[in-house]
Amino acid sequence: MPPTITAFERSPDRGKGQARDMRVRWALEEVGQPYDIRLVSFEAMKAPAHRALHPFGQIPTFEDGDLALFESGAIVLHIAERHAGLLPTDANARSRAIAWMFAALNTLEPPIVELGMAMLFERDKSWYADRLPMLRERVRIRLGELSRHLGNADWLDGAFSAGDLMMVTVLRRLNTSGLLDEYPDIAAYVARGEARPAFRRAFDAQLAVFQAASRS
Numbered sequence: 001m002p003p004t005i006t007a008f009e010r011s012p013d014r015g016k017g018q019a020r021d022m023r024v025r026w027a028l029e030e031v032g033q034p035y036d037i038r039l040v041s042f043e044a045m046k047a048p049a050h051r052a053l054h055p056f057g058q059i060p061t062f063e064d065g066d067l068a069l070f071e072s073g074a075i076v077l078h079i080a081e082r083h084a085g086l087l088p089t090d091a092n093a094r095s096r097a098i099a100w101m102f103a104a105l106n107t108l109e110p111p112i113v114e115l116g117m118a119m120l121f122e123r124d125k126s127w128y129a130d131r132l133p134m135l136r137e138r139v140r141i142r143l144g145e146l147s148r149h150l151g152n153a154d155w156l157d158g159a160f161s162a163g164d165l166m167m168v169t170v171l172r173r174l175n176t177s178g179l180l181d182e183y184p185d186i187a188a189y190v191a192r193g194e195a196r197p198a199f200r201r202a203f204d205a206q207l208a209v210f211q212a213a214s215r216s
Contacts, residue, residue, distance in 0.1 A: 002034040003064035005075075006050070007209060009039040015210030016175075017203045020072040021060035023169045025202035027076045027162065031083035039209065073105045076162055086162040093158060100156050100163025108146070109170045111138040116173055139179055147183050154192060168193030 005028075007021040021037075028035045044050055046057045053061040054070040061068065062075040069075050077098065080086035087094045115135040122128045146167075150156065155164045171190050174180050180187040193199060 001065075002036055003028075003062055004036040004038055005063075006038050006040050006053070006059045006061045007206070008059060009041045009044075009209075010213045011206065011210040015207035017169075017206055018173060019059065019206065020169075022202060022206055023072045023166060024060050024062060024075050024079070025205055026165055026169070026199050027079045027086060029198035029201045030165065030196075031079060031085045033079065033083055037205075037209075073101060073166065076166060077101060080162040086165065088158065088161065096157045097161035097163040100161070101166045104163065104166040104170045108142050108167065109173075111135070111142060112170060112173050115139055115177065119177070136177070136179065139174070139177075140182070143179065143183050143186060147185055150185055150189060152185075154189075160193075160196070164193060168199075 005021055005024050007025075008019055011019055013019055025035075040050060040059065045054075045059065050061070051057050053063070053068050056070075058070070060072055060075065061070050062078070063069075067078075069078060076086075080097075087097050115132075115138075118128065118131060118135055122131070155161070156167060157163065168190050171180065171186065172194075180190065194203075
């Protein structure tokens with residue numbers, strides 16, 4: 001039996017590939033592992049059955065035999081460790097790729113998500129105009145540091161790895177912010193990730209769920 005992952009029944013991002021099941025779909029597509037999807041509503045995500053898989057009532061979850069996992073980073077790492085193609089065989093390079101996974105989730109994603117949440121939910125607040133430049137500057141600092149590391153390389157550390165997969169999905173959250181336009185090398189890096197056939201298959205699969213839901 002193929003593993004099963006959960007995803008939004010009705011995507012809040014309208015199929016733009018931002019929901020975190022995208023990371024898991026992409027990883028599975030990269031390693032050629034078939035998988036099943038169980039779509040869950042917002043109500044079902046908070047029900048005891050789903051919380052038994054994900055204590056915080058979110059998506060994605062991953063079930064494979066008697067193993068159940070939550071958190072997209074943990075799931076992608078599990079996939080990468082058990083299938084060839086997402087982690088280098090050299091031990092040191094493998095550790096560096098995993099470090100980049102953590103960097104994407106712990107160093108880049110928090111300020112990016114904070115900016116995105118402010119843009120979505122705080123526009124009508126009195127403090128929004130004063131707070132927004134500060135949030136954007138926090139993201140710029142991280143993008144500048146990432147840009148200096150990336151330089152002219154195609155990927156973060158040699159060949160494409162799970163570190164790049166995670167980083168690209170995090171950076172795509174900036175697509176509507178205009179900030180990526182200030183860093184052409186990072187914008188090109190994201191575009192390289194989005195051009196990978198496995199990414200396109202994962203994106204199209206997630207988009208199809210939104211399109212089906214919008215017709216129902």
